[in-house]
Amino acid sequence: MRWHTIPPDDLIWRELDGELVVRNARTGNTHLLEPLAAEVLRALTEAQAGLTVADLVARLRDDAATEDEWSGAIEAVLTEFERLGLAEPQEP
């Protein structure tokens, strides 16, 4: 399952002190993303073809946590993104 952000025209963001404030033009809502969520969003916007959870883990992980912990954290972020309308999963 690959994840995509909503079209870039519908998103504006600014990086502030490592966090990201982002406005979703579709919902009209503004969000503050903590560093991990910010990284996930940035990675998704750079990947035209979308990314899987595994892709994101590979890209973002460091040794501070296990692969499983990273997976779990990233999935939680993606679920939240879906709820907020910032990203959508697409079946292959």
Add this chain to the structure above:
Amino acid sequence: MIVADLPESELARRLGGAGLRLRTGPLVTEIRSRLLEIADGVRLHYRDHPAEEPGGFADFHVRLVLPRGPRRWLRPQVLFQFDGAPPFYPLPAAQAFPVLEWGLNWCVSSHCHQYLVVHAAVVERSGRALILPAPPGSGKSTLCAGLVSRGWRLLSDELTLIDPGSGHLVPLPRPISLKNASIEVIRRFAPGAVLGPTVQDTLKGSVAHMKAPVESVRRASEFARPRWMVLPRYEAGTPARLQPLSKGRAFMHLAESSFNYSLHGRRGFETLAQAIEACDCYEFAYGNLEEAVELYDRLATST
């Protein structure tokens, strides 16, 4: 021509008749009222403000009247009208001047969407502005009054106006409203400050207004640029302390404190981002006004 230049009879004539056209920063409001509290309040608090001649353009037209009905004589009330329609319920007539002030705030926050309007105090020193967004009870107005009594220029105690194109802060110098204990605090802190009468039993407790310093009024057409954004919190006994606040969090606070952030859409986002990027952002706790003001003086000179 400022209000102080108008003879008493002329001021009364305008207020009781076609209206006093009062300029506050970029806005002109036509004020009509026969109530003594209004004439007194205007003469005291707006003496240095320009009184415009008819034939120009007034942005808002407000009136404070005693509504009709039997209560008119028993327990008189005052009703604020905007272009003939009342946005609020009437309040006891003794509160006429605070009602005028709240009404003027309402005019701006409901209509001035040419700006991003933030519920925050804003003061300026050496061309750099300090923005203090905060919910009621945070001590924002007390702090604002304190700073303004010690050399900071008042842009506004309630309504920070940001021009979306340029990011400029637009002054709107008007009386600073003080509540309950703050009234006495400011009387002691700034014995030279001009305070109007204390009005009891409003929804917020007792209310008094501190006149904006004449310098602040005279410099109302000078914009300022944002430099510090601080979330104040008054807590008795706390030593004055500034704690860095992440810009992300500061952005969200500013957006939540805005009356019309969502109306501005994308442009609102960009305007706030630009303002936050220019600012050092802090949380601030304090228990003593003297200490707090000194801390800000040091902040202004050291950064």
Add this chain to the structure above:
Amino acid sequence: MTVPDTDIVSLALRDPRALPGWPLARWEALVRQARRANLLSRLAVLLDADGLLQSVPEAPRAHLDAARTVSQAQEEAVRREVAYVYQALAPTGAEIVLLKGAAYLFAGLPAARGRVFSDVDILVPGVALGQVEAALMLHGWATTHHDPYDQRYYRRWMHELPPMQHITRGTVLDVHHAILPTTARLKPDSAKLLAASRPLAGEPRLRVLAPADMVLHSATHLFFNEELGSGLRDLADLDSLLRHFGRQPGFWEQLAGRAREMDLTRPLYYALRYATRILRTPVPATALRAAEIGRPSPLLRRLMDVLYLRALRPDHPGAADRLTPLARHSLYVRAHWLRMPPVLLVYHLGVKAFRRESPGTA
């Protein structure tokens, strides 16, 4: 040219090009009245379209800009809201016809530009009403007007569900199944409206009324509706629709015929009469003559002129004369009478008056 201030908003709408030359005092009166009439943003858009906004003096221009900002935000909000509504109702299979502002917006009509939007109005088939209400509730809309009297008023006597408000977004949706109440004297057939409705590109179940029906609905809403606070705004909508559709071949020819078919000749008559008189809408003489089938008796017509020419001004002190409050009240009673039989009317007005809020609310 001296036009009394009572009519400056309609004057401004008719000829925006003269506005930059107006003295400030005139602008002041215009801004106040246009704001009250919800037409300030429309003026801003008209001036902008002619490239004249920058020529407006700075002080009034700020108000035009502010009004424009609001209407742009509302436009985005309406787009979003319709998307949410469609998402909620698509599974029911019911046809959803957008009405009024939302329709103008999605159909790309000039009437949408600079418009002040509030609720979203939709028309659905009567048989689908239960399903539609259920689907909306599932997706977070809740009914308002919980008083049993009000509920009955809307459901049984009017032509709509009580307004539904979304619990998180706070937006309001008005779901109609007819454009006039079943108790009204005129009986336009909703099935015909639905049959003639047009799909929006790519969404067969999201539709708008056919052009003539859009005009007739707007006319009916204006002349048979209770609240005339936004009368001039609604007339401006009508003017815009007529100008736009008037350029389409065959539109004028079939307008009166459709009005007769829909039992709406009287509202059409008033619509053309007042749009031409107040906003100088260009209507071909043939169309005006054809609409005469809806003409009331001369006495009634004279009375309606007295009432409507006042009531169609902004609801603002500057636009009122001595007779204006009476005119508004008379039309309020009349509009109710047109929608409800007299016995019900007395009951309804009696109940409404009893439950009026305390002074301070307009």
